[in-house]
Amino acid sequence: MDTEVEHADILLAYADAIYASDSNELERTREQVHSRMGSGATIEAAATAANFSMLDRVANAVGIQIESMAIEQTEDFRGELGINEYVSAANTLGNL
């Protein structure tokens, strides 16, 4: 998928490695981000991954619905990306 975001390739690889459990891959992808984007960017990418590792679990665990304004705004790409198939989708879609 072309995101038109600079350095998307290495950031996505870093995010994937953070989620998975391969320490060699994590080290490799972290070094890629570090060498191409710098220390500050590496820290912020790590902080972002940490934050959403938390928030995703909160959302999944208490069954929150997405805000009503976002339901219509996201309708077109949710289906395309398979997001409607998540177990957590029922928390919103099941209440429409």
Add this chain to the structure above:
Amino acid sequence: MSQTYSDSAFAIRTDLAAVHGATMESFCAPGTWFDAKERREIVALSRRARAERGFEILGYIDEVLDISLPSGALKLIDVVSCESEKIDKNFYLELVSNGLLTEQYVEIIGLVTRAVSVDTFCRSLGLSMRLLADARDGVPSRAIPDTAVIDHAWVPIIPAGSKGGAPATVLYGETDFVANIFSALSLVPGEASGVMQLGQTQYVGMNDFQNFKFFRDENFSRAQLELVAARISALNNCFY
């Protein structure tokens, strides 16, 4: 750099180190429905669950002390830690129908998710896990916010604005709107506050949320930040 990350080769910004330090301290302090020993144990069990499932925690040390916890707590800790994407309403109802208070459910989620956050940050930068301090004395407050209601979640939440009354003002400030994710754990305000503080420091503050040019580092744009956020959320199958 604070003591929290004195071992880091990366120069971690002060506010981030501070909020992680405060988070770690909160795990060993009395909470609302659990005392300090129990809270510390919940975090230790979450780490053990992740380690046993193969989720890497650098420098892992098993800190479990076999402190007794309510029925259902172990299952909740395990599932939230390792496979939260599978949680549905039946899971929640089963636990709270079999000995776990809704308030305890919420506090456990707060502890586990905040622990995952700090641990993920450490692992991402190649740092060993931050060790838990000894549990501090004190009793749980057992305070229930009197304006908490069922709204956008399975559990009661404190609504923003006038409906939320004084509890809302204390937790959210003077605002008529708060994102559902930040009111999600408000049945236990201490945990909701902890999540919000981490969110504002690790991600974007509420005042900057609509600023799509916001950045903390000139080499990491808002778009790049959202890309990483979206990827992690997709991997966690988080619809929200």
